[in-house]
Amino acid sequence: MTEAEWLTCQTPRKMIRALGTKLFGRRHTLFLTGIVQSLAEHLSPTARSLVALHEQFAEREIETAAYREQLAALDAADCQTLDRPLPVSPAELAAHNVDVSIFNILQALKSYQSNNSLRASLEYGTLAAVNATPECLRPQARKDFQSHACDLLRELFPPLSREYVVQPDFVGGGLLMPDGTTFRVPEFARNIALGVQRDQAFDRLPILADALEDAHCPDRPLLDHLRHGTNHRRGCWALDLVLGRG
Structure with a gap:
């Protein structure tokens, strides 16, 4: 991917494919937390705490034992957010789908890092952004989310043709x-x-x-x-x- 293509790309899957194995480790985590944070107004306090915890661990600001202990407690609390009556109205169903999508990305943060988990998290993030939007605005919400994901990748990586x-x-x-x-x-x-x-x-x-x-x-x-x-x-x-x- 040329520098011009990198700077203008609006398809995150293309950028992820071009990055190959570069998008692993710390930046893999920071990309996924960035995806979750783009849905900030829909995050529960537990989800916010999970994002902060994963970032602290990625940045080596917390010891492994403390990370695992806090993760177990927060993960249990996060699971409880989905333990509620099944949605009935279209609005309730949309809100439920947003919560499920965010939950799935948070689960990906603690799983084996792979391009499959990146692609799945992108899809979950897109679904959350779409479901959080009135139906008439959903095509634009999809585009906006994809654009944000590309900007996030450009924040984490310079153009691939420029090697530092x-x-x-x-x-x-x-x-x-x-x-x-x-x-x-x-x-x-x-x-x-x-x-x-x-x-x-x-x-x-x-x-x-x-x-x-x-x-x-x-x-x-x-x-x-x-x-x-x-x-x-x-x-x-x-x-x-x-x-x-x-």
Whole structure:
């Protein structure tokens, strides 16, 4: 997939297919939590807690034992949200289908990571977005959800034709840019990035871009993403690179 195709694609399945095995591990989790969070107004408190827990574990902010203990308790509570009388009216049925779709994505978050689970979660997310919308607006709701999923992938990954490499300290460190040059992130810029990550203060990313530009960072797409990217979240590819996370 070319850079132009990546930046304009509106079909998340194509992007997932192009990513191949890159969309596993931490970013697999962050993509699925991003899908769930796009349905924020329909999430129960338990679902919100589950999303936060999965993200904390993906970011290594919580120990495995504590994660498993909290997951078991929250998972049991989440199952209870579906334990209610069967819906009768069309509105009740639609709301029930939204809850079931969200539940299925949350289940995928704790299952074996695969492209099948990604595709299934995309379908569940689409169904939730559609069922949460009046019937006359459902075609647009489907398009909007697919567009959001593509934007989420663009937040987690740079264009696939642009390869960045975080170099280990034993070869001098720094970022190997797509043009073959090496850029070493200065300490003051790294401290800004650490603050953004710690506080989840993504509105500071343009400040980080200015700091990198002042340090003569040569990569315009990276700077542009920090300045103009929308819907920034955990896993932002440009922030990850500055922090030394490949």
